Amino acid sequence: MPQNTSMSLSAIRRNNALILFGEFVAEQAVQGVKPLGMAELFAKKLQISASMWTQIRSETTQRNISDKLARQIETACGKPQRWMDEEQSTAEPEVDHGEERFIELARLAYRSQNARGKRALRTLMLQHTKPPEA
Numbered sequence: 001m002p003q004n005t006s007m008s009l010s011a012i013r014r015n016n017a018l019i020l021f022g023e024f025v026a027e028q029a030v031q032g033v034k035p036l037g038m039a040e041l042f043a044k045k046l047q048i049s050a051s052m053w054t055q056i057r058s059e060t061t062q063r064n065i066s067d068k069l070a071r072q073i074e075t076a077c078g079k080p081q082r083w084m085d086e087e088q089s090t091a092e093p094e095v096d097h098g099e100e101r102f103i104e105l106a107r108l109a110y111r112s113q114n115a116r117g118k119r120a121l122r123t124l125m126l127q128h129t130k131p132p133e134a
Helices: 009-030 038-046 050-057 067-076 097-111 115-127
Strands: none
Touching (some): 009 038, 009 050, 009 067, 009 097, 038 067
16 A cells, blocks of 8 residues: 655544545535534544544644544445545645634525525625636
């Protein structure tokens, strides 16, 4: 199994766990689940304590993910064996709670409008969106 020598196995596993958390949050948002409490819900999915999940994702403590826990996470998230041990190219940044609150606010504003209001909100958003840089 080829591994990138620039990143330790513990760092790879932590990044991959954060990717899985990002995917989980996105799935929950699509289902209309409010962003508060996502960490606890994710910990429950992984069958670990919320405290352990906090330690894993913390910038300061960065609790290592053991082989046993890595396999448990893969199983809980429907990933193949050893997925946690390989750098994933779809790395997403850790969830920005400010962004999540903004998205929830935008969703509430959009849902409270009639068709004309929804068009006006969309126009406003497009006016404030920069095109992606090449």
